[in-house]
Amino acid sequence: MLFGRKHKNPIKIADKGVVEWKYATCGYCSTGCSIEVGLNDEGVPVASRGVADADVNRGKLCVKGIFEHELFRKTAGRGSVPLMRKSYEDEFDEATWKQALDHTADEIKRIQEKYGCNSFSIISTGQIMTEEFYTLGKLARGVIGTNNYDGNTTLCMSSAVSGYKRSFGSDGPPGCYEDFDHTECLLAFGSNLPEQHPIIYWRLMQTLEKRSFPIIVVDPRVTMFAQKADIHLAITPGTDLVLLNSLAHVILDEGLADDAYIQAHTEGYEEFSRLLKEYDPESASKTCGIDAETIRKVARMYAKAGAAMTIWTMGINQSTHGSDGVCAINNLNLITGNIGKPGGSSLSITGQCNAMGTREWSSCSGLPGYRALESDEDRSEIAEFWGIDAEFFPNKRGMFMTDILPAIETGEIRGLWLIATNPMTSMANTDLMRKLLSSLEFLVVQDAYRDVETNQYSHVYLPAAVWAEKEGCFTNTERRVNLIRNVCKPHGDSKTDLDIFNEMARRFEQGNKVNFPETAEAVFDELKQLSKGRMLDYSGMSYDKIEQNRGMQWPCNTESAPGGSQRLYTDGVFQYPGGKAKLLALPFFDDNERPCEDYPFWLNSGRVVEHFHTRTRTGKVGNANKFSPTPYMEINPRAAENLGIKHGSYAKLTSRRGDAIVMVQCTERTAVDSVFIPFHYHECVNRISLGLLDPHSRQPAYKQCAVNIELIEDQRAAAQANVEARSY
Numbered sequence: 001m002l003f004g005r006k007h008k009n010p011i012k013i014a015d016k017g018v019v020e021w022k023y024a025t026c027g028y029c030s031t032g033c034s035i036e037v038g039l040n041d042e043g044v045p046v047a048s049r050g051v052a053d054a055d056v057n058r059g060k061l062c063v064k065g066i067f068e069h070e071l072f073r074k075t076a077g078r079g080s081v082p083l084m085r086k087s088y089e090d091e092f093d094e095a096t097w098k099q100a101l102d103h104t105a106d107e108i109k110r111i112q113e114k115y116g117c118n119s120f121s122i123i124s125t126g127q128i129m130t131e132e133f134y135t136l137g138k139l140a141r142g143v144i145g146t147n148n149y150d151g152n153t154t155l156c157m158s159s160a161v162s163g164y165k166r167s168f169g170s171d172g173p174p175g176c177y178e179d180f181d182h183t184e185c186l187l188a189f190g191s192n193l194p195e196q197h198p199i200i201y202w203r204l205m206q207t208l209e210k211r212s213f214p215i216i217v218v219d220p221r222v223t224m225f226a227q228k229a230d231i232h233l234a235i236t237p238g239t240d241l242v243l244l245n246s247l248a249h250v251i252l253d254e255g256l257a258d259d260a261y262i263q264a265h266t267e268g269y270e271e272f273s274r275l276l277k278e279y280d281p282e283s284a285s286k287t288c289g290i291d292a293e294t295i296r297k298v299a300r301m302y303a304k305a306g307a308a309m310t311i312w313t314m315g316i317n318q319s320t321h322g323s324d325g326v327c328a329i330n331n332l333n334l335i336t337g338n339i340g341k342p343g344g345s346s347l348s349i350t351g352q353c354n355a356m357g358t359r360e361w362s363s364c365s366g367l368p369g370y371r372a373l374e375s376d377e378d379r380s381e382i383a384e385f386w387g388i389d390a391e392f393f394p395n396k397r398g399m400f401m402t403d404i405l406p407a408i409e410t411g412e413i414r415g416l417w418l419i420a421t422n423p424m425t426s427m428a429n430t431d432l433m434r435k436l437l438s439s440l441e442f443l444v445v446q447d448a449y450r451d452v453e454t455n456q457y458s459h460v461y462l463p464a465a466v467w468a469e470k471e472g473c474f475t476n477t478e479r480r481v482n483l484i485r486n487v488c489k490p491h492g493d494s495k496t497d498l499d500i501f502n503e504m505a506r507r508f509e510q511g512n513k514v515n516f517p518e519t520a521e522a523v524f525d526e527l528k529q530l531s532k533g534r535m536l537d538y539s540g541m542s543y544d545k546i547e548q549n550r551g552m553q554w555p556c557n558t559e560s561a562p563g564g565s566q567r568l569y570t571d572g573v574f575q576y577p578g579g580k581a582k583l584l585a586l587p588f589f590d591d592n593e594r595p596c597e598d599y600p601f602w603l604n605s606g607r608v609v610e611h612f613h614t615r616t617r618t619g620k621v622g623n624a625n626k627f628s629p630t631p632y633m634e635i636n637p638r639a640a641e642n643l644g645i646k647h648g649s650y651a652k653l654t655s656r657r658g659d660a661i662v663m664v665q666c667t668e669r670t671a672v673d674s675v676f677i678p679f680h681y682h683e684c685v686n687r688i689s690l691g692l693l694d695p696h697s698r699q700p701a702y703k704q705c706a707v708n709i710e711l712i713e714d715q716r717a718a719a720q721a722n723v724e725a726r727s728y
């Protein structure tokens with residue numbers, strides 16, 4: 001047999017007939033890759049490519065980005081006209097935009113008049129443009145006037161937001177990808193970077209080719225990242241806080257802390273160090289499952305490195321101690337002086353393409369530009385800018401998404417507007433979600449796809465344009481604002497989210513007093529004015545400059561470096577009055593549902609590289625869907641053998657909430673007492689997940705609960721049930 005390139009056919013790159021490339025930013029994850037979409041001579045998008053001179057991705061794209069142009073042509077399930085019906089049990093009728101918007105506005109007014117302003121709720125997303133977020137915020141807070149307005153970022157980033165605020169006095173990730181080039185030690189908590197942020201991982205690998213430094217991955221599962229790590233800490237689920245406290249214990253105990261930094265830039269040391277005494281490695285190891293010597297070793301490596309950084313994702317955020325976990329990471333970096341310096345950072349790896357944009361500008365948790373509803377000054381400033389009465393704003397934020405949905409059951413919430421989020425599949429406890437959404441007096445779903453599961457219960461469906469059918473900005477993990485140029489026109493008669501918000505505003509009396517600019521660029525100019533002089537200063541940016549620089553990092557004024565600022569807190573001055581960061585004493589309480597006799601396995605859930613979330617998009621793109629079209633579970637071969645379950649067969653999982661059928665994949669990636677299921681499939685893991693809430697961030701602990709696993713006798717029926725569970 002012959003091997004080697006010499007004997008193979010040369011690789012041929014198909015000529016797609018591209019005559020023009022248009023600049024955009026990828027619409028899936030928060031890495032923020034610059035992408036170009038190629039149009040043929042008929043103006044049809046036929047190819048995608050990474051932008052070579054973009055600092056983020058340097059010409060690369062992952063498996064999702066490289067097929068992104070297919071979104072425009074794979075239109076199965078896309079919404080092309082508005083739909084309406086009296087009850088979710090009826091069939092939909094097609095409607096004009098005027099009918100659908102008039103009816104929606106009437107229902108909002110009716111519900112607000114009858115039950116009070118806050119009984120109508122709005123839940124949005126991390127996946128529309130910043131300009132759209134800002135406009136929606138203006139509409140929700142300044143015109144409709146409901147305080148029960150939040151986003152799906154509560155399922156995703158709210159622990160990071162809350163943790164940053166508690167430690168530093170403000171949200172805002174302080175570091176950047178370039179920190180990899182300077183760091184001497186990288187600690188990663190609950191992040192599967194190679195699959196979920198493939199291009200950030202590739203940046204890391206590029207650095208490692210030139211210079212070696214230790215990578216320590218903390219994850220109960222042997223992920224691709226764990227396999228690449230120098231040290232993998234297979235932690236007991238839900239106990240990261242204990243490990244973090246213990247690392248800090250060793251650093252203080254062995255005199256490895258940066259005392260000068262602590263003295264100059266932090267407060268709260270006394271109480272913090274007092275609590276840490278309880279977290280000696282021997283005691284901690286009993287809870288977190290990492291042996292004492294390893295804890296000491298990692299603590300020493302981290303503290304002795306010239307610069308060390310921590311990254312984390314959902315393994316920390318989606319936990320009953322998510323916010324505390326983030327603060328503990330910040331504690332670790334404050335006591336070692338690793339904030340705001342090259343290679344020294346607490347860098348939360350963000351989730352959705354514009355999860356940052358919503359934090360900055362949507363007004364979900366406050367007012368635009370990291371302003372707070374709780375501040376008299378901020379309320380007056382925004383009221384004056386929008387031309388409304390400051391009294392119109394509440395002086396405290398309302399409910400989080402995870403409290404809004406249960407409040408349907410108590411009658412506190414009567415009507416709901418869902419924008420680009422699919423809680424029927426993404427929230428824990430599917431049965432409860434079905435009951436809640438089906439009992440609303442009025443549900444309006446605004447989504448690019450009409451086959452999105454939440455639409456089963458809507459009264460009105462508003463078809464939205466997707467990604468580069470629109471124009472606007474996304475902010476990525478490293479605070480880089482990047483641009484999406486309009487590549488092609490919206491599908492069918494769908495409208496951009498910006499147009500939908502603007503049209504809705506006109507249907508309210510107050511909406512005609514407030515200015516709602518029509519183009520994304522004009523909205524950008526408006527929010528830019530509001531950013532001037534603030535931490536998230538955009539004032540040095542413009543669409544053209546953003547495109548030229550392939551994204552610009554805030555803070556960015558006219559005097560900043562060409563691409564903006566790489567890091568925050570370089571001067572050690574934090575956002576709390578007085579400028580000091582807080583070292584927080586964070587006791588650990590074990591409040592998870594744990595495996596027991598009836599439900600002997602830990603259930604962990606997350607993602608795989610080829611799919612994005614609830615698959616409304618990647619489920620339609622053949623090159624993404626073909627890798628894992630079927631709901632499946634990773635289980636350790638020894639556990640499977642004990643249960644008499646074979647690789648490739650179907651098994652039934654049961655929890656206190658419900659049951660689910662999955663295909664069995666035997667792999668050593670999971671420990672004998674735990675299983676892992678990707679959450680991308682409807683009627684799957686969230687039928688059984690629990691999602692206890694973090695007390696500070698109200699984020700669900702999707703990653704921990706207890707389940708039982710059974711062999712299914714009738715495999716044929718199970719296969720059928722499994723097929724039915726995939727809606728595409």
Ligand SMILES: Nc1nc2c(c(=O)[nH]1)N[C@H]1C(S)=C(S)[C@@H](COP(=O)(O)OP(=O)(O)OC[C@H]3O[C@@H](n4cnc5c(=O)[nH]c(N)nc54)[C@H](O)[C@@H]3O)O[C@H]1N2
Pocket residue numbers: 029030156189190191192193195196197218219220221223235236237238239240313314315316350351352604605606607608609610611612613703704
């Ligand atoms: N391909 C793809 N990429 C994506 C997405 C997608 O859907 N598909 N979604 C984007 C979004 S919105 C997000 S939020 C990110 C999520 O990105 P990640 O957080 O990296 O992805 P997950 O798979 O949800 O979870 C990460 C890891 O947390 C681990 N974990 C579970 N319990 C614990 C624990 O107690 N402690 C620790 N330390 N770890 C634990 C899991 O085993 C898992 O490997 O990905 C983004 N990128």
Ligand SMILES: Nc1nc2c(c(=O)[nH]1)N[C@H]1C(S)=C(S)[C@@H](COP(=O)(O)OP(=O)(O)OC[C@H]3O[C@@H](n4cnc5c(=O)[nH]c(N)nc54)[C@H](O)[C@@H]3O)O[C@H]1N2
Pocket residue numbers: 125127128152155156157314318351352419420421422423425426427428446447448449452464465466467497605606607612613614615616617679685686689702703
């Ligand atoms: N068990 C378990 N559950 C989880 C998680 C987990 O790890 N485990 N992770 C959680 C996390 S981190 C997240 S972020 C959530 C995600 O949960 P969701 O936000 O519910 O999931 P998506 O499928 O991304 O939903 C986004 C919707 O927006 C639509 N859309 C896309 N672009 C546009 C647009 O431009 N305009 C409009 N109007 N619509 C658009 C899509 O078609 C899709 O229906 O899931 C959470 N749920």
Ligand code: SF4
Pocket residue numbers: 026027028029030031032033057060061062063064065066197198199200
């Ligand atoms: S890494 Fe994220 S932003 Fe980059 S191409 Fe892949 S999905 Fe898109």
Ligand SMILES: [Mo]
Pocket residue numbers: 155156157351352
């Ligand atoms: Mo997320």
